[in-house]
Amino acid sequence: MTTPTPDIRLVVLDMAGTTVADGGLVEQAFAAAARRLGAESAGMLDHVRATMGESKISVFRQLFGEETKAQEANKAFEEAYADLVDGGWVAALPGAREAIEELTSQGRTVVLTTGFARTTQDAILAALGWQDLVPLTLCPADAGGRGRPFPDMVLTAFLRTAAADDVRQIAVVGDTSYDMLSGVRAGAGLVAGVLTGAHDADALRAAGAGHVLESVADLPGVLA
Template identity: 70%
Template sequence: MTVQHTAHLVVLDMAGTTVADDGLVEESFRAAAAHVGEDPASMLDHVRATMGESKIAVFRHLLGGDETRAREANAAFERAYAERVDADRIAPVPGAAETIAALRESGRTVVLSTGFARVTQDAILDALGWRDLADLTLCPADAGGRGRPYPDLVLTALLRTRAADDVRHVAVAGDTAYDMLSGVRAGAGIVAGVLTGAHDKDRLTAHGATHVLASVVELPDLIDGLRS
């Protein structure tokens, strides 16, 4: 019997993968660090290395596990990002909206996931007019609080949508090493890195990317080409 190795569920990252945010992540981290009396420059290397991770987890690491200060910094980050989100600073990665629409029109279920809190994710969706673009949107709180590099967001997408009966029929796409780790740990059949965001081909591949694409626009053709 021939098995169709295709994706019925597609889980897409937002910032850097489907959304271009004009450097707002780093800008907001700088504001948050200053808010809690830390030197932003001392934090940025870790911030860049862990792009894609839940932001509260990043602050816990940077602030030595101090939960109170981590939560304060995370709240400051979310405020700073939300204050800056508007149509002038946020835009779709070229072709991303059309790609999501095409994936859904082909019968696939599409989930947008993020390491941001829900309030920030919603601000981005509103700025883009994307509230109804995907079948489902998820943030770490929707997955029990654990974001990437854990597999929870991908597995939550599968459980919530019931779009596939095998994790190998899930495709994950993102621009960071943590996106790749999350997809690999979830058992996704396709873990595609894209070069429109934080990390380069070598880093994406080293963290488990099965494919590296110039942009998310190439994902439908990749999925269709892997049918056997």
């Protein structure tokens, strides 16, 4: 028996890998940051890949331990990623903007979230011309600083938009296991993975995805 789709009123979408093409930019920026700090990036990249979707400062704390070093690494990463954005390397995934506009036309509220710092998130939004596309965008610092896989950004979107009466009216969509975990932990009624980013279908399902989509472009049809 097919489970009916919940009455979704709030859609929380990840950015890099879900609505924004990643193209290895996170790894490039990390390698640039490691070089600046005189660290060997090769042995750290596996950890970076495994923790895609997590708050970047959290990842650097895991890698470098010392808070000062982690902050320095995070600053170098954000600067390197900003250089890539300024260089025109960021693009929307095919159909992403159209999907967001269709979800909005269906009467749903869309929120964009990221594991990047606010300055980087704003630079990406500006590069894409998305500053006014959705009513709310969130980074980890906007939700207490923990980021994914904690449910904080999802629950902050729920509280700040007041678009839904129940967490089961939330859909959480992303390309990483941590996106899925954050949705499950928030009690979202629909948790969906997309195959345009970091993790494959098995990893997404293992982390709690109830749906796995080829891309976010398929989401309006699923909800309709």
